Amino acid sequence: MEVKRVAIDTSKHVFTLHGVDERERPVLRRELRRAQVAGFFAKLAPTEVVFEACAGSHYWGRVLGGLGHRVRLIPPQYVKPFVKRAKNDRNDAEAINEAASRPTMRSVPVKTAEEQAAVLVVKHREMLVRQRTQAINALRGHAMEFGVVVAKGEQNVGMLLAMLGEDATIPAAAREMVAEMGRHIADLEGKVEALDRQLLEQHQTNPISRLLVEIPGVGPITAITMALTVDPANFESGRHFAAWLGLTPKEHSTGGKRRLGGISKAGNERLRQLLVVGAMAVVRFAKPGKKSASAWLLRLLERKPRKLVAVALANKMARIVWAMMASGEAYRRQPVAS
Numbered sequence: 001m002e003v004k005r006v007a008i009d010t011s012k013h014v015f016t017l018h019g020v021d022e023r024e025r026p027v028l029r030r031e032l033r034r035a036q037v038a039g040f041f042a043k044l045a046p047t048e049v050v051f052e053a054c055a056g057s058h059y060w061g062r063v064l065g066g067l068g069h070r071v072r073l074i075p076p077q078y079v080k081p082f083v084k085r086a087k088n089d090r091n092d093a094e095a096i097n098e099a100a101s102r103p104t105m106r107s108v109p110v111k112t113a114e115e116q117a118a119v120l121v122v123k124h125r126e127m128l129v130r131q132r133t134q135a136i137n138a139l140r141g142h143a144m145e146f147g148v149v150v151a152k153g154e155q156n157v158g159m160l161l162a163m164l165g166e167d168a169t170i171p172a173a174a175r176e177m178v179a180e181m182g183r184h185i186a187d188l189e190g191k192v193e194a195l196d197r198q199l200l201e202q203h204q205t206n207p208i209s210r211l212l213v214e215i216p217g218v219g220p221i222t223a224i225t226m227a228l229t230v231d232p233a234n235f236e237s238g239r240h241f242a243a244w245l246g247l248t249p250k251e252h253s254t255g256g257k258r259r260l261g262g263i264s265k266a267g268n269e270r271l272r273q274l275l276v277v278g279a280m281a282v283v284r285f286a287k288p289g290k291k292s293a294s295a296w297l298l299r300l301l302e303r304k305p306r307k308l309v310a311v312a313l314a315n316k317m318a319r320i321v322w323a324m325m326a327s328g329e330a331y332r333r334q335p336v337a338s
Contacts, residue, residue: 003028005048007097008037009089010056018093024101029090041067050100052076053108061110073108074099077266109234118228121202125195126270132188139181146170157185199224211324214331216292217278217317225274232326238319245272247315263311272314279313280306294334 006019006028015037019028032040037060041049046068051057053073061071074096082095099105136157143149148163148170150156161182165175203209203224212223235241242248246267249260265272283306286293300309324331 003044003047005050005097005100006044007050007093007100008060009093009096010051010054010060011089014089016089016093018090018097020097020101026094031089038063038067041069044069046070048072048100050074050096052079052096055116058111058116062113065110071110072100073110074105075108078105109231115228121195121198122225122228122270125192125199128188128192128195132185132192135181135185135188139178139185142174142178142181146174154189157182196221202228208325211328211330212321215317215320215324217275217282217313218321219278222274222278225271226321226325229268229271230321230325232322235322238322241322242315242318244268245275245318247272247275247311247318275314275317276310279310279317282313283310291333296334 002021003019004022004024006017009016009018013034015032015034017028017030017032018026021027041064048070049064050072051060051074053075057073061073065071079092079095079099082098084091084095132154136154139157139160140150140152143160143164146164146167146169148160148167150160150163161178164170164178167175170178200220203213203220206224206227209220209223209227212218212226213220218226230241232241235244239248243264244267246265246269247263250262250264252259252261282292283297283301286297286301288298297309297313300312304312320331323329
């Protein structure tokens with residue numbers, strides 16, 4: 001049996017295979033337990049193996065690549081249009097194979113174990129930041145039940161805890177639980193600060209990160225996250241990179257008429273958030289004479305709302321980031337607007 005390409009739909013325990021021959025006819029349909037996959041492909045002649053891109057697929061890409069197979073990872077959103085009406089594991093595997101047969105189909109490179117390990121610090125920090133935000137919001141909600149309200153922001157948590165602890169009208173059991181929540185928030189804050197120090201150390205030793213931090217609105221955390229997460233070779237241009245981040249408009253064009261909507265918000269949510277937050281900081285202090293205030297930015301602020309300008313600036317920052325990472329050139333500051 002000659003197999004041109006094998007698509008695999010992965011799961012926790014059972015993998016579904018769909019193989020085709022040179023004429024794209026199905027010649028292989030079977031299911032394998034996780035422990036059987038490596039042994040099966042060790043006996044199979046070198047061929048193209050296709051997965052949907054996910055965390056586990058990179059591991060299997062390395063394993064099957066080591067057995068001599070050519071591995072491709074296709075983003076799930078590109079596979080979805082090829083799924084038939086009845087969604088099941090076999091149809092999913094067939095859809096992956098159908099998507100891989102398209103000559104213009106894009107794929108994701110297989111990450112090495114070292115690349116995945118480097119990004120793990122960033123992902124763990126994101127999880128702790130989400131937990132800290134959730135804990136602070138819960139504390140504010142419980143305080144509101146007793147009529148205690150303070151302004152938003154992490155800097156006001158201490159004031160809120162002090163007000164709750166001093167309010168004699170609040171039952172002792174509630175004050176005890178509030179104090180416990182405060183200790184939990186402080187513990188999360190300490191863990192986030194420890195990871196920030198670790199990322200800052202990586203930033204100082206990473207040449208790409210030190211280049212990117214010169215861009216207005218890009219701090220050390222954003223710079224090292226970009227350096228660890230993004231491979232510029234995977235993108236054709238800066239616009240392609242900005243589109244991957246979800247910073248380009250949705251398009252609803254038809255009949256020769258171009259209709260653009262809001263930003264797509266597709267792609268890496270964390271990187272998009274970092275760029276938009278950095279852009280908001282630049283917009284906040286954008287005044288004539290400031291180093292980060294270009295004539296383009298000031299003209300845009302005269303015509304558009306600040307948040308819309310921040311997204312446009314984030315789009316521009318993304319393109320600059322890609323250009324610097326692809327070429328290795330230092331950031332060239334624009335003339336200061338008078």
